[in-house]
Amino acid sequence: MAMAMAALRREGRRFAPMISPRPITALRSSPLAPSLEDECPIGVRYISTQVVRNRMKSVKNIQKITKAMKMVAASKLRAIQTKAENSRGLWQPFTALLGDLPSANVKKNVVVTISSDKGLCGGINSTSVKISKGLHKLNSGPEKETKYVILGEKAKAQLVRDSKKDIELIITELQKNPLNYTQVSVLADEILKNVEYDALRIVFNKFHSVVSFVPTVSTVLSPEIVEREAESGGKLGDLDSYEVEGGETKGEILQNLAEFQFSCVMFNAVLENACSEQGARMSAMDSSSRNAGDMLDRLTLTYNRTRQASITTELIEIISGASALEG
Amino acid sequence: MTLNLCILTPNRIVLDSEVKEIILSTNSGQIGVLPNHAPIATAIDTGILRIRLNDQWLTIALMGGFARMDNNEITILVNDAEKGSDIDPQEVQQALEIAEANLRKAEGKIQIIEANLALRQARTRVEAINAIS
Numbered sequence: 001m002a003m004a005m006a007a008l009r010r011e012g013r014r015f016a017p018m019i020s021p022r023p024i025t026a027l028r029s030s031p032l033a034p035s036l037e038d039e040c041p042i043g044v045r046y047i048s049t050q051v052v053r054n055r056m057k058s059v060k061n062i063q064k065i066t067k068a069m070k071m072v073a074a075s076k077l078r079a080i081q082t083k084a085e086n087s088r089g090l091w092q093p094f095t096a097l098l099g100d101l102p103s104a105n106v107k108k109n110v111v112v113t114i115s116s117d118k119g120l121c122g123g124i125n126s127t128s129v130k131i132s133k134g135l136h137k138l139n140s141g142p143e144k145e146t147k148y149v150i151l152g153e154k155a156k157a158q159l160v161r162d163s164k165k166d167i168e169l170i171i172t173e174l175q176k177n178p179l180n181y182t183q184v185s186v187l188a189d190e191i192l193k194n195v196e197y198d199a200l201r202i203v204f205n206k207f208h209s210v211v212s213f214v215p216t217v218s219t220v221l222s223p224e225i226v227e228r229e230a231e232s233g234g235k236l237g238d239l240d241s242y243e244v245e246g247g248e249t250k251g252e253i254l255q256n257l258a259e260f261q262f263s264c265v266m267f268n269a270v271l272e273n274a275c276s277e278q279g280a281r282m283s284a285m286d287s288s289s290r291n292a293g294d295m296l297d298r299l300t301l302t303y304n305r306t307r308q309a310s311i312t313t314e315l316i317e318i319i320s321g322a323s324a325l326e327g
Numbered sequence: 328m329t330l331n332l333c334i335l336t337p338n339r340i341v342l343d344s345e346v347k348e349i350i351l352s353t354n355s356g357q358i359g360v361l362p363n364h365a366p367i368a369t370a371i372d373t374g375i376l377r378i379r380l381n382d383q384w385l386t387i388a389l390m391g392g393f394a395r396m397d398n399n400e401i402t403i404l405v406n407d408a409e410k411g412s413d414i415d416p417q418e419v420q421q422a423l424e425i426a427e428a429n430l431r432k433a434e435g436k437i438q439i440i441e442a443n444l445a446l447r448q449a450r451t452r453v454e455a456i457n458a459i460s
Contacts, residue, residue, distance in 0.1 A: 083338070086338055086339045086340070087337055087338070089335050089340055090335050090336075090337055090404060093335070093395060093402040093404060094404075097368065097395055180338075181336075181337035181338065181406070185406075253368070253369070253370050256370055256393075257368075257370075257393060260392065260393060260404070264337065264404070267337050
């Protein structure tokens with residue numbers, strides 16, 4: 001009798017490795033138990049609870065990890081959010097003075113795509129890349145051309161595949177040191193020096209709230225284009241009414257102004273994108289820990305069912321063995 | 328008639344208040360701005376900005392940027408700004424000495440330019456303190 005039970009237990013263990021664990025990413029509505037039984041060869045009445053227990057342990061670990069990642073993202077978000085809000089006031093005077101003209105028709109466009117270095121942050125990087133590609137298509141034609149400047153690993157991975165020849169500059173590992181204006185202005189300087197441009201379009205995710213990130217495009221025009229648009233009237237027509245002092249020529253001032261504008265807008269864009277990244281990561285990790293919790297509940301039910309089935313089987317064996325001995 | 332003055336840096340808003348008159352130093356000299364000035368857009372050099380509110384002059388050290396004046400609203404955008412009252416005299420003296428020492432040690436064009444810049448910034452801050460007292 002004891003040997004019978006031991007044999008059953010051994011049989012269960014022998015057949016256990018043959019059951020390959022299903023990937024956790026697939027969430028099925030049908031309970032796990034019947035599918036696992038289908039894979040067992042006929043003759044084994046139950047599967048070992050060990051298998052289910054292993055799966056439960058791994059799902060629980062995943063849940064713990066994603067929960068921790070969510071909290072880390074939340075604390076990082078709080079730190080960056082104040083900085084981003086403070087930097088918002090900086091580029092508004094520029095827009096008031098020089099206007100933000102996404103519709104400016106220029107020959108040399110440069111699209112600056114800002115993305116994150118690390119993954120697991122939801123869909124924000126894909127939306128930025130989609131918009132950059134859209135801008136590229138919109139602005140490529142007989143006389144116009146568009147080049148990319150890429151900040152961040154994720155956009156690099158996606159854009160290198162199909163637009164390799166159009167990429168001018170790739171910059172990664174921005175967030176190694178906490179973001180500050182000096183670093184970004186050095187970056188902006190690099191870009192301005194190495195890339196010829198008539199208009200710079202910066203693509204980033206603007207942080208509206210913890211659950212909403214809106215992909216935005218900010219346009220910075222080069223001084224010559226600003227002059228051209230100012231002469232044609234419209235929004236920039238007021239620019240001429242300003243007396244410009246503090247330098248030898250108006251052109252020099254406008255040049256400095258354009259560079260300063262670019263570095264301020266870049267600074268704000270990089271901060272907002274960092275905020276959006278942390279917020280998106282928070283919500284992604286939150287939903288994945290919730291999914292892990294659901295899966296854990298279902299696995300627990302399966303575990304209890306298999307445990308009870310094995311106990312019932314043992315009891316039946318004992319009783320039938322006992323009655324066979326008696327009768 | 329007062330001017331609405333707003334001083335912004337990349338990290339924070341330094342000042343946002345109404346003043347009677349300002350004197351700011353641009354690349355081509357100092358200009359004084361009174362209410363109802365014509366609209367101007369100028370570049371600002373590293374220097375001090377003097378503000379008068381109610382017959383009292385305040386100094387603020389600015390580290391280069393732009394200013395724009397339109398309809399009694401002045402917006403100043405600078406890389407960094409410090410109020411004269413917020414600057415610690417001893418710390419600034421030390422910074423000035425360090426900057427001067429760096430300039431003497433500097434070799435190579437880039438280092439000389441950086442050292443010069445640091446020196447000018449330190450001098451500006453010293454001026455800001457001296458101007459109030």
